[in-house]
Amino acid sequence: MxxxxxxxxxxxxxxxxxxxxxxxxxxxxxxxxxxxxxxxxxWPDGDRVDALAEASPFAAPGVTFPRAEVLEVGDPCPPGQPAPDCGQARVRVTEGADDGRELSIGLPPEVVASDLAAGDTVRLIRNPPAAEGQESSLGFFGVARTTPVVVLLALFVLVVLAxxxxxxxxxxxxxxxxxxxxxxxxxxxxxxxxxxxxxxxxxxxxxxxxxxxxxxxxxxxxxxxxxxxxxxxxxxxxxxxxxxxxxxxxxxxxxxxxxxxxxxxxxxxxxxxxxxxxxxxxxxxxxxxxxxxxxxxxxxxxxxxxxxxxxxxxxxxxxxxxxxxxxxxxxxxxxxxxxxxxxxxxxxxxxxxxxxxxxxxxxxxxxxxxxxxxxxxxxxxxxxxxxxxxxxxxxxxx
Incomplete structure (x- = not known):
């Protein structure tokens, strides 16, 4: 009862x-x-969104974002001293059409100050060669953080479920x-x-x-x-x-x-x-x-x-x-x-x-x-x- x-x-x-x-x-x-x-x-107009994306430099035809291993990081630029004398990193491309290529790239001051070190992985932005026989253009895009983010996400899911x-x-x-x-x-x-x-x-x-x-x-x-x-x-x-x-x-x-x-x-x-x-x-x-x-x-x-x-x-x-x-x-x-x-x-x-x-x-x-x-x-x-x-x-x- x-x-x-x-x-x-x-x-x-x-x-x-x-x-x-x-x-x-x-x-x-x-x-x-x-x-x-x-x-x-x-509901969005897919064609218009695609057109906007293609107009941006990051989605231009042939642009890719290969990974690269950091080989060496130079000293940060002192105030008033411009690159390329400082704020540089030596990297080796590890995927894509330029796999194995080594080059120096300029880094933003905040990236140099973030303790980026040899062995870390970065993402580059690659523009295809302008003409046959020329090399592609590579520049710094960002630090690769996929692995720690995925680990943190998995930990979050496990804690929530537990x-x-x-x-x-x-x-x-x-x-x-x-x-x-x-x-x-x-x-x-x-x-x-x-x-x-x-x-x-x-x-x-x-x-x-x-x-x-x-x-x-x-x-x-x-x-x-x-x-x-x-x-x-x-x-x-x-x-x-x-x-x-x-x-x-x-x-x-x-x-x-x-x-x-x-x-x-x-x-x-x-x-x-x-x-x-x-x-x-x-x-x-x-x-x-x-x-x-x-x-x-x-x-x-x-x-x-x-x-x-x-x-x-x-x-x-x-x-x-x-x-x-x-x-x-x-x-x-x-x-x-x-x-x-x-x-x-x-x-x-x-x-x-x-x-x-x-x-x-x-x-x-x-x-x-x-x-x-x-x-x-x-x-x-x-x-x-x-x-x-x-x-x-x-x-x-x-």
Whole structure:
């Protein structure tokens, strides 16, 4: 008898009344339909993406990226002394048409300073010979880091599976799906001229539909969290667009942005930044909404007599604690990412408010604030949705 009662108390999906269940599920079905339509309408133009790629020097016909072994690394260049008298490395090509060829290549100062040594592996960029009988042109492209990255990735997967087991496996499946959406839909669609804001919203919604259900299972509890997540995505998208427009940020703050501006000048970088704000907040938004939905369900399971108003108030008390810790996570994550920029700007000796107004720091500030506001508002929205799907407490019938 007690065991049956315990099962009934925890399996609140079965107890939810028909009307709130239909409203919640119907709303998510409509959102899924809109997401699918959005993916179809915004599907990238492959020919245009290929044309942009071919126009870049890295995808020109015949360009390859062979590996080479470092034989010797010269001293870094003193201030004011240009190459080729310094900052050079002697390398031997180990694959491709130039296999076995030895040559000296110039290295960027930061690579020389990174303790590159004999025996390390680098990648070169090889341009084919301009004419028959001439040698190919080889230059430094980057340090080969495939092996340590693969080892770290394997360690990450093993730790997740060992600790989280089945739930961890499903989280990895959801993460893999997110990578597929980003690589096959979001990035190509942005390059082919799709509206960045809509691409970000549609791509984020598609990711969340799969990630939440694969990781947390099919239930009304997960559905309530998904509804709150979609609401949070919408709020963040609107706030991001308004913030970028009002602050007049260009969206170009580093060499990567400048390179993209050169190869794809038709892109709207301000809209791209608004899209980045939406995608940047997905992880913490998912964390907060699933926690809030679970908290509401557990509160009702622990106290079947509690009214929905009291469940909402208790859930919000949990949410406020979660908000505080999550905001710290966002701020410190962005601070760590922009640490080099912060150090450079610190040398300018400008007032703090003037530093916040620079393009480099302004982007991080706007990203942090817009994401955090959307995150904070997602807490009451998710809590309200979850509470609305619960059956009335016994004291509400009194």
């Amino acid at each position: 007690g065991g049956a009662h315990a099962h009934r108390a925890s399996d609140l999906d079965v107890e939810v009344q028909r009307t709130p269940r239909l409203v919640l599920v119907g709303s998510l079905v409509l959102a899924a339909l809109v997401t699918v339509i959005g993916v179809v309408l915004l 600790v989280a087991r089945w739930r961890g496996l499903m989280a990895l499946v959801g993460l893999a799906f997110a990578g597929v959406v980003l690589s096959l839909f979001v990035l190509p669609s942005l390059l082919s001229g799709g509206s960045p804001t809509w691409v970000g919203v549609v791509g984020s919604a598609a990711i969340m539909f799969v990630v939440l259900y694969t990781t947390h299972g099919w239930s009304l509890r997960t559905s309530a969290a998904l509804a709150g997540t979609l609401a949070g995505i919408g709020v963040t998208a609107v706030l991001g667009a308004l913030a970028v427009s009002s602050t007049r940020l260009s969206g170009v703050a580093d060499e990567g942005g400048q390179a993209l501006l050169t190869f794809a000048p038709d892109l709207s970088f301000t809209d791209l930044f608004a899209c980045a704000i939406v995608i940047a907040g997905l992880g913490v938004l998912n964390d907060v909404t699933i926690t809030q939905a679970s908290a509401v369900w557990e509160l009702r399971a622990a106290s079947p007599t509690m009214s929905r108003a009291r469940v909402f108030a208790s859930g919000m008390r949990i949410g406020r604690d979660h908000i505080a810790s999550t905001i710290y996570t966002i701020v410190f994550a962005y601070a760590g990412t922009a640490l080099v920029v912060l150090l450079v700007l610190r040398l300018y000796q400008l007032p703090v408010l003037d530093l916040l107004a620079t393009e480099e720091i302004g982007q991080e500030v706007v990203r942090t604030l817009a994401t955090s506001i959307g995150l904070v508002l997602a807490v009451p929205l998710t809590t309200l949705i979850a509470v609305a799907t619960l059956p009335p407490g016994q004291d509400e019938h009194a």
